[in-house]
Amino acid sequence: MSINLIIAEKADAGRRIAYILSEKNMHQKKSKNISYIEFDDNGEKNIMVALSGHIVESDFPESFKDWIKSDLDKLIDSEIVYNIKNKKASDALQSFNDIKRVIIATDYDREGELIGVESLKFLKNYTEVKRAKFSALTNQEIKDAFKNLIDVNYGLADSARAREEIDLLWGAVLTRFFSVTSNRLWKDFISVGRVQTPTLALIVKREEEIQNFIPEKYYQISVKFNKKIDFTARYEKDIKDKSEAESIFNDINNRDGTVKSYDREEKEVYKPVPFSTTEFLREASRLGITPSNAMKVAEKLYMSGLISYPRTDNTVYQRSIPLKSIAEKFLKSDYENEAKLVINQERIIPSRGKIETTDHPPIYPVNLPQKPLNGAYKTVYDLIVRRFLATLYKNARIESSRAEIEINGHIFVATGQRILDPGWYEIYKFRKLNEIRLPELKSGESVSGREWNLEEKETEPPKRYDIASLLKMMESLNLGTKSTRHDIIQKLNDRNFATGNPVRPTPLGIGFIKSVTSIDSDIAKPDMTAKLEKEMDEIAENKKNEIDVVNESRLMLHEVLKNFRSNRDSIKETITEYANKGEVIGKCPIDNGDISVIKYRNFEKIKCSNDECKINFNISGTPLIQLTDKKCPVCGLPLIKIIRRGQSPEIRCIDPECSYNKNTYGKCPSDGGDLIIRQSRYGKRFLGCSNYPKCTVTYPLPQKGIINSTGEVCPYCGAPLLLLINGKRRWKFCPNIKCEYNRKDKGEKAKE
DNA sequence: GCAAGGTC
Structure with missing residues (x-):
């Protein structure tokens, strides 16, 4: 009997699609490492094979394995081979006979199209291929998609393949060139790529701006007035010239003011928009969770059915998402109060972001946890729930006021802000709305001055990117994708190019960017991605051909390589110099x-x-x-x-x-290792064995005072005895707090 | 050992 073969991008999506199409009547099959789902639909037999992303991966032939011996020009012109990297998926696809219709039901985007087309190569036979186009894994969307199947867009898949090959060619050739040239090989290799290198260049450029920044002095004049309460007004502008500032200050010092104008207006503070991956990672990063970590946690929450798919660009909830009933789920949870606020509204109108895509919904919670969550899981889930509820609640309302006050011909401005309705701030507790108190004033009335200040200030250099702002910058320059941006930042860390948050370049990173920008090529600029995107669109629209585009890129790479080669000595020198700094x-x-x-x-x-x-x-x-x-x-x-x-x-x-x-404070009684002072993640010092993690012996220490070793061993428990010196106090003690030694009566201790 | 893109 012939079958329909459906291909999904990931296990979860496959299960969901089969569940919907089969009206819950599906069977998980497993034989010899091959697993798939079987179900009948309108009397036809359907098989669902779920992949796990790409099945194959591009690479160069084995003969180019040696970095030193390989000729890079030959590498540029080499054929590109595709190796299977997901054997389980390819085996599964190869195991079916007598396939009538293949339905590609991968994510509806460029990479999804390629993943679908990749899988066709592994099928023994089939008579027809179709594509299911859906934007969310909901009942209606899926059923409609399978009712109205469309054709596969091979051009779109080709464009993704061109992207893959161009990335490999430029990445591998320039990585090898820079690594071999600077003699940094194996673990220390210098990595070059279309996304990572321009990202690193951003970080380095910002650092240079900071280094080259020359601070300028400027002056601010402010006056503290009083009408029932104190409030501050600032001179209408900053003053660069010191003598001008002093002359104005002399004019106003110790004088009262006259109100020239007073205005009040009501304003709305808009609620946040639904979470895309980037925005989610930015917010998580503000809460002290790194993007890589936040992504890991989000993936787990997704796999356990608590949140929707965490990789998305979309910031608009599709109509098919039952927003209200999801909010209702939280009525019986720790979020009862927040959910009530949302549910009790006359109408729920969700906020919308600027970016609306059709592949996935924004990130939102889909279920309550069975067991209470802990640590980062708790934080991330809390963030996602509160964000979701906040997008369904109402804008905050504030009254902002502004007064202009004249003193001796000079104008001072005071502003105030009062919260009329905190709105979504009640739910999204990660943000605070401040009140600034300003009394109600009348034009023409006089207000008495209390304090007159002239302050000298300095202009400040631009701020380093933190991971959150770097992610946003990458997104706006179209560098990387929602799934890869955080990986790229991690990569720059792992490769010893950049470090910390805020992100600083390492000397190696600075030296590398200096040398890579010694030649004008696109590899360190976001332009390369922009050009590639344009060409990919042209391939997808059949205006250009994949092979031509890749070959053109090869020619350009030959040129770029030639230029870099002519700078070989200075590249080597620069990188070595900086790396040794x-x-x-x-x-x-x-x-x-x-x-x-x-x-x-x-x-x-x-x-x-x-x-x-x-x-x-x-x-x-x-x-x-x-x-x-x-x-x-x-x-x-x-x-x-x-x-x-x-x-x-x-x-x-x-x-x-x-x-x-x-001073090693003595030996560990368990394995004889050295006991050294360490610091816990809460900043508390303690004594731990130097053989950690093999040995986990630890002792708490008093947090104040100098710890000295005594060379003595506790007669009761074998731990080394320590001496604490805190000002004039001296205290000999056993770090094992439960130890009998510390219970000895005071008389006995005094004798020692 | 190279890239960036999927996903776990």
Whole structure:
């Protein structure tokens, strides 16, 4: 009997589609590692195979494996092979015989079209291929899509393949060129790509703006007035010239003012729009959750059926989403009060964002958790629920007021803000609406001055991108996609190009961008993506042919490579110079030189810029090293923090010779390791075994005072005895707080 | 070992 074969992009979507089409009458089948869903529909037998994204991946033939021996011009002209990367999916597709109709039901977007077309290669036979076009996994949408099947858009799939091949060609060729040229290979390779390199360039450019920024002085004059309450008015503009500022200040100092005008108006503060991935990650990042982490958590919440699909650009709820009944679910939850506000409205009118796409809905909660959530799961879910309810509630209303007050011919402005109706702020507690008090004033009345201030200020350099603003910038420049942007930022971290939040470039990142921009090519600019997008559209509309576009790109790459080659020496020099510079973490407390951390493959060097200085030592591994503002209790120099993945930070004195570092506070009674001071993630110090994570022995410590080792071992429990010096107090104690030693009576202790 | 794009 012949079958219809339906192909979905992911397990979840496949299950959902089968569920809808089969009217809940479907059967999960599994044989020899091949799993699929079977169901009947109008007397026809249907098989649903769910993929997991792309089945194949582009690569170069084996003969180009060696980076040093491969000729890059030959690499550019090489054929591109496609390797299977999801064997399970390809096996499943190959296992069916006698397929009548293939229905591609992947996400309705460019990559979805390619994923569908990729899968055709693995089918033994079929008589017809169709495409299901749906924008959400709802009953109506899916049924309509399968009733009105359309043709596959092979041009669209071709355009996605052109994108893939061009990315591989430029990425691999330039990655290899820069890595081999600067002799940074294997783990230390220099990675180049259409999205990551322009993103890094943004970060570096901002850093340069900050470095080159010259602050300018300016002056602000303000007056504190009183009418029943105090309020402040500021001179109408900032003043650049000091003598001008002083002359105005002299004119007004110690004088009262006269109200020239007073206006009030009611304004609405619009509620937020539904969550796209980018906006969600930005908000999560404000709550201290990194995008990578937020994405991981969101994926888990999605897989456990608590939220909708977390990868979406859409900011408009489709009509098919039952907004009200979802809000009603929260009536019986911790969100009872918030849900009530939403439900009790006469009408629920959801907010809408600017971007409306058809592949997925915005992110919204679909269910309540069975068990209470914890940690980041709780935070992310809370964010998504509150955002959802806020988009369904009402705008806030404020009254804003503005007064102009004259003193001796100079105009001062005071503003006020009063909350009339907090609206959505009651639900979305991540934002606060401030009140600024300004009394009701009448034109012509005089107000008495209380305080007259002239302040000198300095203009400030532009701010570094934080992860949230970087994501937004990438989105507006069309760099990356909703699914990849956060990965790209992570990649820049992993490759030692950029670090932290706010994001700073590393010396290597700066050096690399300097050398890659020594030649005018598009690889460090967002233009390359813009051009590619245009060409992809032309391929999709059959105005251009995929092969021609890729070949044109190859010719350009030959040219770009030629130019880079002619700069080989300076590229090598620049990258080496910057990579060896290390990152400055602060000023040397001894001679005021720069303290840098230089990263190597297996260790890091901490060094003062003054070569004679004793601050010059290595630390094993590749931990994050920070200079703290705390002083060493032994010698008074600053302490450094050494942060290793999965461990509590180790605290050391920056002076490698200081006895603070040699003080290991005794041996671990469990395995004989050294007991060292570490810091918990809440900033509390404690004693831990140096063999962590193999050994998990820890002891709490008093948070104040200097801890000294005594060289003695507790006779009761074997832990080392410690001496606490806090001002004049000295206290010998066992760090094992439950230990009998600490219960000894005072008389006995005094004797010791 | 290279990119960026899917998804887990």
